[in-house]
Amino acid sequence: MTFGFQQDTLEVRTRNGLDDVLIDELVYLAKDGQLYRAPVGGTTDGFSVPRCLQNIIPATGGDWFSAVLHDSAYRGQLQVCNGVWVKAITSKDRCDRLLLEAMESQGVGLMRYVIYFAVRLFGWAAFKKDGRTDAAGSAS
Numbered sequence: 159m160t161f162g163f164q165q166d167t168l169e170v171r172t173r174n175g176l177d178d179v180l181i182d183e184l185v186y187l188a189k190d191g192q193l194y195r196a197p198v199g200g201t202t203d204g205f206s207v208p209r210c211l212q213n214i215i216p217a218t219g220g221d222w223f224s225a226v227l228h229d230s231a232y233r234g235q236l237q238v239c240n241g242v243w244v245k246a247i248t249s250k251d252r253c254d255r256l257l258l259e260a261m262e263s264q265g266v267g268l269m270r271y272v273i274y275f276a277v278r279l280f281g282w283a284a285f286k287k288d289g290r291t292d293a294a295g296s297a298s
Contacts, residue, residue: 159187162263163223170202177201184226186260193239194246194256196230203229224260228277231256232285250285254278 164185170178184196196202204225230236231253236246248256254277261270 159193161187161189163260168223168226173201177203180226184223184230186223186227186263188256189259194227194231195237195239195243196226197235197237197243200226200230200235201233202226224257224264224266227260228253228257232281250281253285254281 164187165182167182168184169181171181173179178201180196180198180200180202183198186194186196188194202225204222227236231246231248232250234245236248237243238246254274257277258270258274261273266273
């Protein structure tokens, strides 16, 4: 396996017009050799980008696998493979660094740093809120 996402496509279904539900799993091999998975049934809202900036940074499509992985981590859905898939315990810092690395694996240029620093600065509320949401989208 090579570093980065392990597939080229991802099937999702819109659940409520805001969140998509993963129909396929999304598997990512990190530079450190750790294998991560956003599981089937996980949810994502893509990149959380203000509407006025979506022509520059679209919420979905293109490099959005990175956003799916990051949402899965923030929402407590991300899994790691240690012989078997188990729930990943990730800090906000680790989630954000994983996003930066994943964007690099997808060939995102300097914009990845803009996205990363925005998430570092403004992602605390989402991290706290999303950490209480399970894969079915209900509050824990």
